[in-house]
Amino acid sequence: MRDDITKIRWHGRGGQGAITAAKIVANAAFSSGYGGVVMAPTFGTERRGAPVLTSLKISKHKIYDLSPITEPDVVIVLDHLLVEEVDVASGLKPGGLIIINTPRPPEAFAFAGMKVATADVTTLAGKAGLPTGIVNTGIIGAFARTADLLDMDTLAGAIESEFAGKSPEKNTAAARATYEHTLVGETDEKRQQ
Amino acid sequence: MHIIESGNVAAASGVQLSGAQVIAAYPITPQTPLTEKLSELVDAGELNAQYIPVESEHSAMSVCIAASSAGTRAFTATSANGLLYMNEQLHWAAGARLPIVMCVVNRGIGAPWTVWNDHQDAISQRDTGWIQLFCCDHQQIIDTVIQAFRLAETVRIPVMVCYDGYILSHTYMPFDIPEPAAVSRFLPEFAPDWALDPACPANLNTVTLPDIRPDVRGETAPGYMEIRQNLHGDMRRAIDVVADTDAAFAQTFGRGGNPFIEPYRCEDAEYVAVAMGSLSYQLRDVIDVLRQEGLAIGVAGLRLYRPFPNRAVAEALSAKKGVIVFEKAVSYGYEGPLYADIKAALYDCAHRPAVHNYILGLGGREIKTDDLFDSLRTCCGADAPEAREPAFVGLKI
Numbered sequence: 001m002r003d004d005i006t007k008i009r010w011h012g013r014g015g016q017g018a019i020t021a022a023k024i025v026a027n028a029a030f031s032s033g034y035g036g037v038v039m040a041p042t043f044g045t046e047r048r049g050a051p052v053l054t055s056l057k058i059s060k061h062k063i064y065d066l067s068p069i070t071e072p073d074v075v076i077v078l079d080h081l082l083v084e085e086v087d088v089a090s091g092l093k094p095g096g097l098i099i100i101n102t103p104r105p106p107e108a109f110a111f112a113g114m115k116v117a118t119a120d121v122t123t124l125a126g127k128a129g130l131p132t133g134i135v136n137t138g139i140i141g142a143f144a145r146t147a148d149l150l151d152m153d154t155l156a157g158a159i160e161s162e163f164a165g166k167s168p169e170k171n172t173a174a175a176r177a178t179y180e181h182t183l184v185g186e187t188d189e190k191r192q193q
Numbered sequence: 194m195h196i197i198e199s200g201n202v203a204a205a206s207g208v209q210l211s212g213a214q215v216i217a218a219y220p221i222t223p224q225t226p227l228t229e230k231l232s233e234l235v236d237a238g239e240l241n242a243q244y245i246p247v248e249s250e251h252s253a254m255s256v257c258i259a260a261s262s263a264g265t266r267a268f269t270a271t272s273a274n275g276l277l278y279m280n281e282q283l284h285w286a287a288g289a290r291l292p293i294v295m296c297v298v299n300r301g302i303g304a305p306w307t308v309w310n311d312h313q314d315a316i317s318q319r320d321t322g323w324i325q326l327f328c329c330d331h332q333q334i335i336d337t338v339i340q341a342f343r344l345a346e347t348v349r350i351p352v353m354v355c356y357d358g359y360i361l362s363h364t365y366m367p368f369d370i371p372e373p374a375a376v377s378r379f380l381p382e383f384a385p386d387w388a389l390d391p392a393c394p395a396n397l398n399t400v401t402l403p404d405i406r407p408d409v410r411g412e413t414a415p416g417y418m419e420i421r422q423n424l425h426g427d428m429r430r431a432i433d434v435v436a437d438t439d440a441a442f443a444q445t446f447g448r449g450g451n452p453f454i455e456p457y458r459c460e461d462a463e464y465v466a467v468a469m470g471s472l473s474y475q476l477r478d479v480i481d482v483l484r485q486e487g488l489a490i491g492v493a494g495l496r497l498y499r500p501f502p503n504r505a506v507a508e509a510l511s512a513k514k515g516v517i518v519f520e521k522a523v524s525y526g527y528e529g530p531l532y533a534d535i536k537a538a539l540y541d542c543a544h545r546p547a548v549h550n551y552i553l554g555l556g557g558r559e560i561k562t563d564d565l566f567d568s569l570r571t572c573c574g575a576d577a578p579e580a581r582e583p584a585f586v587g588l589k590i
Contacts, residue, residue, distance in 0.1 A: 001478055001562065023365055026197050037197060039365040064474040066360050067560065122239050 005036070006149060007069045008056040011088050012078035015048035017136030020162065021078075022056045024140060028150050028158035029058045036063040051086050058149065074147050077101065078121075078135055089114060099142045099182075101135050106185025117146040119182040121174070128174035137163075137171035141178030152179050200361035203331040203368055204270070204296050204354070205230035207338030210376045211239045214383075217256035217425040221275040222308045223358035224298040230272055237444040248302045250275040253425045254282035254293075257350035261291035262397065264388025266342060269293070272358055273300035273314045275308075280318065284353075287322025287424065292345030292352075292383075294338065295323075299521075300358040300380050310358040311521035311559020312469065314538040315498075316530050318326040318353070322424055324431060325498040327469040330453065331368040333496075337405075338449055339371065344438045348431045351426070355498075357471045359440065359557070371446055379445045435497055453502035454509050458484060459491035464573045465510055466492040467535060472560065476519070479565045488573055494533070503538035510535070511542035517572045518562050519565075519586075521554045530584045547572075550583035558587050572576075 008025070012018030018042050023042040026037045036059035042052065060186035071091040080102030082088060087099060100109065106116040107114050128138070136158050144152040145184045152175070159175055160168040198206075204227050208216070218228040231478070234240035247253045250271050257267040271279065276297055297315045301307040310534040315325060318587050326341065328334045333355050356362065389395070401417045408414040415423070432453075433473050439452035456458075459465050473494030473497050483490050493509055495502075510516050516539075520529040527533065531552035541547050549572040554560045564586050571577065 001482060023197065026365060030195070030197055035367070037367055038366075039197070040360075041363055063366075064477045065477060065562070066364055066471055067562065 002059070002065075004061060005057050005059040005063060006074070007072045008058070008074040008076065008147075009069050010054040010056065010076045011082050011086060012052055012054070012136070013048070013082070014050045014052050016078050017134070018052060018053075018054045019077055021076075021136035021140060022054045022178040024137070024158045024162050025143065025150065025155065026058070027161060028057060028155045031158065032056075032150060034059045034060055036056050038063045038066055040066055040068060042068055051082055051092055051126060072096065074099065076139060078139060080118075081105065083109065086136070088148055093187045099139065099146060101139050101142075104137040106183055109185075115146075117142055117182055118185075121178050124176040124177040125183060128177055130152045130174055134140040134174075138174035141180075142182040144175070145179045145182040148186055152176060164176035194366045196365075197365050197367045198331070199225035199363055199365050200331050200334050200356055201298070201363070202230055203232065203334040204338055204356070206370055207335040208268050208294075209234055209343045210335075210371060210373055210410065211268075211294075211339050212266060212377075212382070213240070213242050213342075214265040215243050215245065215260035215267045215363070216269065217247050217253045217260070217267070218269045219247055219250050219253050219271070219275060221250070221272045221308075223300060223362045224272045224275070224296070224363070227296060227298065233269075244368075245297040245550070246376070250278040250280055250354065254279040254286060254295075256287065257293045257295075258282060258291055261293050262289065262389045264383070266346075266383040267291075267293045269299065270296035272298045273278040273302050274578065274585040276314045276318060277302065279502075280321070283318055283321040283323060285398075286351045288420070290348055290349040290424070292342070292385075292417060294341045294352050294354065295347055296338065297353045297355045298358045298362045299355055301573055303331055307356075310360050311555045311557070312355070313522045313555070315353060315355045316522040319499055319530065322350065322428065324348075324350055324352040324428070324435070324500065326352065326354050326435075327494075327496055327498060328354065328361065328440065328473045329471055329494055331361065331366050334361065335368055335370065336442065336446070338437050339376055339380060341384075343441075344431070344434060346426050347438070348427055348434050350427060350474050351450060355470070357442065360471045374403060375445055376456045379442060386409070403492060420590050432500050432502055435500075451496065453495070453497050453505040455496060456509065457492045458493070459493055459509065461489060462491035463489040464491075464515040464517065464569070465513050466490070466517045466519060466569060467495060467510070467531070468492065469495045469498065469531065470491050470521075472519060472521070475560065475562070479562060479569065483566070483569060483573075488570075490569065498531070501534050503534075506535055506538040509538055510546060511544055515572050515577060516546045516548045517551065517569060518548060518549045519553060521552075521582075523552055523555075532583060547577065549581075551586045552583050555588040561587065
């Protein structure tokens, strides 16, 4: 199948803003020349707090397959407790990237053969002035730092557009602070056993 | 200007640009965000329309019938059981020749209850006398809504613009919003020859006798059957108007060119898959892989379901070795309804391909790419089985 598509799967909880976060990244990608951008929430009877998924596909070319991502390149987890509830690494390609909002370091997570990046977005976003628990913009900083797809300034611009008229500066500050404080673990070969 | 938004917002933007004057709707998943967006636009003064919240879909269509009879541009939208609840009024709107436009955000029908996608809702309303167009992506949704008003008002037949629930309605992708001035040129204000007028009272669509009769002016008035034949004849002629509308749209906006069938790698194909809606686009990636394997195969996305563009279908498919029809609906007790239509369109052709039928994706059952490969490979090549009973793809028990 097509190998020109970067597949990013977002894991959050209903009401946590994973869709908005994915939409911001989609807008940043499109404005950077990625003409094929598709963001598909996984549909169901969502309720606040329940685990939810959002698929984001990014390519230079138009995307025709809108089906949910089963083999992501990147997984983004907005709440580290989800790691206990959901197989967030399901289908993740070997060497794939998992970005987790957590106060714990990457070494605290055992994902065989995967690259783990962590940031304490909850704390950093609070310091940036956002209400407690608003992490969907902050985690975009960790994505900018580790995914090697879109730079921080482009993503900050997309955050500003999304929150135009609704004090975007706290959201961009949260993302930039997260960018600075993202920890990246080594891919641990031993864990592949 | 390109934006990234959901399919429902694409539809709402098309309605806004088209200058709908009366919108009456009842919310139902997955149509709800479309009507919410329209009510927001009206509330914000960004769409100069009357938004009439109603207590049911039957009433939504009744309000549209009244509004359209009074000479205003009317719009509604629904899904699944909401569409079925309108059924009586759908026939009425078509019989009364009212150019109402409605988005049908396709969803499976209960019982058992489902909120997820298939095409049974729109297909089950096939014979209501409405034109039915299907969309494959958000650009087609916004473009088709705008075209639908012009088409409906040209032929005086209501139009359904169908798009896949959730798969398109709730997915975000980029699309271009046409310039309002260009839309106004393409779609002039609705100016019907005749409309309800309190100064000139009239009875509309009262009991119509089986036979013709002289009317109050002494002129011969048609009976019920002539009126029915008129609708059918105008539906058949609407096929050409669909093409004309698409051509005019392409001239103004640079998009279109395939009003009936959107072909992908069909020209030199020996086998062609046929589907409606987003599935026809999903099949493109599958076709690309099968082409790499050396299989001469393409996919044709059917855009117009009623009136059925049978000549275009025959032209596109008759020379092929095999045709594989994928559809998200069943004519219970027979086969896939699109399959039956396509076979009938091919009947008069000197050469008829083998035609296969797969039913899939009912009630949102995930359509796995691997299943599409298997289904297509099975139907291609010298040892392909004879066309047979429709097969259900993706069953798990």
